Amino acid sequence: MKKPIDREREVTTTGHVWDGIEELNNPLPRWWVWTLYATIIWGIGYAIAYPAWPLLTGATPGLLGFSTRAEVAADIAAVEASNAGMMTALAAVDLTTIDSSPELHGFAVNAGAAIFRANCSQCHGAGAAGGKGYPNLLDNDWLWGGAITDIAYTVTNGVRNEQSPDTRYSQMPAFGEILTPEEIQALVNHVLAISGQEHDAALATTGAALFAENCAVCHGEKAEGNREFGSPTLTDAIWLYGGDAKTLTQTVTLARFGVMPAWSQDYRGASGLNPAEINAVATYVHQLGGGE
């Protein structure tokens, strides 16, 4: 039978007619169809060679044994191997002179930034600006010292930490059990006065005597603080918990007991940091703008 022809267009039709409407046949190129078959065959081969079909716990593994997880693990291992030399140098470095080796310093800052984000940012914030009760590491005020070795020591041993015998330790008494509320108000007004805030002058004068008697031993006679006990300066613009009358009253009455992990120790199955990592994070924190 001769193919039906749409005369005007000189195109064959498929022979299908509905209510006088014919379906034209503009044939696809044959290689195109072969390409389709080729992709199907490729797809079958791919599904056999690579992980493909989802199962209850995972997927069919594929003959080539390919795994994205294994690839990532291999990539990480390769990076760690290529960093091994730097990490060894970092573990043994004298932190006070790390500035003199720009390459090692740059490596430490980058590695330290990664370690900081993973381990420290939960309390100190991703930008290291801290929060109420968690020190801001960007400013020039340090409870336990802002030299790079001081920072490394704090990271290694933690603050008020039970795991490390060398931890930074001090304990402020809860003056609510020692002084009367009126005396505490006087004390608070004295602290407001020496930090340049609005205060009651009469109460502040009473408070000055109370301060010399109860607080100066740790905070210093001029309230300049003492890094030996991690006792803060009370005359500056920086407050760990807050410098207003209400917060100060709370602090004096109940005391504060901020803690920090000793990062050289493992804790509850989570591994701590090795010496190279501690040196890296100390270098990172030291160069954030407040280091001494």
Place this chain on the structure above:
Amino acid sequence: MSLPDAPPSLYAARQPVFPRRVKGAFRSLKWGIMAVTLGIYYLTPWIRWDRGPSLPDQAVLIDLSGRRFYFFWIEIWPHEFYFIAGLLIMAGLGLFLFTSALGRVWCGYACPQTVWTDLFILTERWVEGDRNARVRLYEAPWSLRKARLRLTKWVIWLLIGLATGGAWVFYFADAPTLLHDLISGQAALIAYTTMALLTMTTFFFGGIAREQVCIYACPWPRIQAAMMDEDTLTIGYRDWRGEPRGKARIEGHGDCVDCMACVNVCPMGIDIRDGQQMACITCGLCIDACDDVMEKTGKPRGLVDYFALKDEPIERAGGKPLPVWRHVLRPRTLLYTALWSMVGFGLVFALFIRSDIDLTVAPVRNPTFITLADGTIRNVYDIRLRNKRQTDQTFHLGVTSHDPFALQIQGADGDSVIVPADAVLEVRVYLSAGPDQRAALEDRTAVRIWVEDVESDNRAYQDTSFTGTGKDTNGGDHD
């Protein structure tokens, strides 16, 4: 509904095309364009250009690892990628312009697919002979001679492909060094992979797929229809002159002697006498072929010719067609020309006002400000300083605002820093405002950070802002 006894196939095998050799004005033009375009492509990487000791001496080089694009006296950095974007926009507008004025002139003369296919057909003709010989060889059963000819052709095609892929990688590395490394087997794996891939695609597209690429794979033929109108010059057949076609001696026949010359020379394997069609790339070879026949039969040239659809009714009525410039010069092409020139002038202008020194400022937003022990407010900025000169330069940073600020570069003495030659230096910069300054108490203060190359006096700046405690916003006292 009715069903035929045997439905026709929905798939059609490719009809092989054996273009015949042709001589003429358009063929010569195409040879010329082929020589120029291929010459530019293959030879450009070998042009040398002295830029001094520390920079590559290749005139055109895309240095991916160094993140530089060198073009003779121009050096483009990644942040100046708008030049490339601008060139691409110009290429697009240029295609619009040429298509609306001259139809598919790009497809017919300058498209790499056309140029390389032309080159492949040329080698095919050298090895296997002209059209009739090739048809005979195609239909002949396999023999030693056929195998020898086919093999010779394929080897030449592969060599052309290899040269094509090879030329490509030379744009990305120092060409003489890379050629030496490629031959001695020391080049990077990616160089070999790229070459192998481009060799195979050149061989396949130019040798095997040819017109199938234009008809089925390329989106451009489908888009072009939107840019053409009845003033666009396209190739057509003057059927009012040619029909009814047939032997010239017989009375009543038109000028077309139905010699099939136009069909036989067509690289797309179409018959232009069927009218305008998507598969026509307007290469002009059918014009050359037909003019040749018209001269032999003593008829005027131009039975197959470039003309605009607008002329068709005029010519049918016996009138003279409009002059070409009346077709080409029209609002649409003028608009495309204006846009194209605007982008071009913009790029040239941008090129001339480029500075050797540049900075970008990214204020650190976590936290927005830092309070120091004495109440000073500090803002931190990550600043990238670009030194495009070939010597190390001392850059001096400064700040202007309605409030005085102290500026300190971390790790540097004060506000000056040495930026290495042809490099970007990232520095952290602190701006500080004393506890009682307006900037410390306000929410935001506008600041302009300057960088000055002490030696050349070049300056650049970027505007940013300084964040304070906000205690004094709206006249103060609000917290």
